[in-house]
Amino acid sequence: MTHTPAPFPTSRLRRTRQSAAVRGLVRQNSLTVDDLIWPVFVRDGEGIEEPIPSMPGVYRRSVDKIVEAAREAADLGIPVICLFPYTDPALKTEDCAEAWNLENLSNRATRAIKAAVPEIAVMTDVALDPYNINGHDGFVVDGEIVNDATVQALVKQALSQAEAGADIIGPSDMMDNRIGAIRNALEENGFQNVMLMSYAAKYASAFYGPFRDAVGASGALKGDKTTYQMDPANADEALRLVARDLSEGADMVMVKPGMPYLDICRSVKDEFGVPTFAYQVSGEYAMITGAAQNGWIDGDKAMLESLMAFKRAGCDGILTYFAPAVARKLSGK
Incomplete structure (x- = not known):
């Protein structure tokens, strides 16, 4: 819609910016705690909160401490906690067999959270990289990351997570046909209410570095992930991938990383009108936190501004390591 304002001084566009009350009245987008998913890292042991140097303020937690984090999240009103294992x-x-072990870290943490904090939803990650000696999201055969055999393994992994009690399963591997295969397996095994949030448009990004440190994949990775993650130069391909994953049974879709791909978020929301999420990834978090710690930016303001950008781009929610800090800021706790 095109609107031409009346000429000055009849139209003074600063009128609606003159006070906090008026700015709030005309504000187009809002950020609430309901928009937040908190990614957390789980490790073995007991009573452990291990700092991650490349992600200041973020920890690898043992299962008992993950349960405490879930309780904290629920008390703050954060609706979803997302688990990533440090194997x-x-x-x-x-063969990545630990991925579908019913007693692996992710599954033990899921069961512990659901027993202690049943009101919070648990999201899990489906990909082989935390369990793969090669550091890749799929099986490596003669230097190739093979698709179809990987999908069969991802189905087993997803079923083990559903059995453990996961509410939302997030396939992050970017293999072809994994959404359809997982959805069919969930239906056939009585897990029809388990949701799939597809990492539909996941780019081969330089912003994942601190995350790979957090899950212990940095040293293991041989080569790169450009044969299955998306080329950062492409936009139309993202829409094809989202369309495919929706047709295969995805309930929600995700764009990853976040801020460098706000145009993709906007396009996905405009094109499909489905629940659309973005992942504010580890590199984005580390940049804001590092700059704040050096006194170069106001960390709280930059945190909130960065998250509002996702809402303005059409996202329904954001996976962010800032989730507890944002929840406290929004609630005044």
């Missing part, structure tokens, strides 16, 4: 290197293998 013992001794459990990483070529």
Whole structure:
């Protein structure tokens, strides 16, 4: 819609910016705690909160501490906590069998959270990289990340997570046909209410570095992920991928990373009108936090401004390591 304002001084566009009350009245977008998903890292042990140097303020937590984090999240009104395991290197293998072990870290943490904090939803990650000695999201055969055999393994992983009690499963692997295969398996095994949030447009990004440190994948990765994650130069392909994943049974879709791909978020929301999420990834978090710690920016203001950008771009929610800090800021706690 095109609107031409009356000429000055009849039209003074600063009128609606003159006070906090008026600015609030005309504000187009809002950020609430309901928009937040908190990604957390789980490790083995007990009573452990281990700092991640490349992500100041973020920790690897043992299962008991993850339960405490889930309670904190629920008390703050954060609706979803998302689990990422830091797997013992001794459990990483070529066949990635730990991925569907019912007693792996992710599944143990899911069960513990659902037992202690049933009101919070648990989201889990489906990909082989935390369990793969090669550091890739899929099986590596003669230097190639193979698709179809990987999908079969992802189905087993997803079923184990559903059995553990996951509410939302997030396939992040970017293999072809994994959404359809997982959805069919969930239906056939009585998990029809488990939701799929597809990492539909996941780019081969330089912003993942601190995350790979957090899950212990940095040293293991051989080569890169450009044969399955998206080329950062492409936009139309993202829409094709989203359309495909929706047709295969995704309930929600995600764009990853976040701020460098706000145009993709906007296009996805405009094109499909489905629940659309963005992941404010580890590199984005580290940049804001690092600059704030050096006194170069106001950390709280930059945090809130960065998240509002996602809402303005059409996102229904954001995965962000800032979730507890944002929730406290919004609630005044």
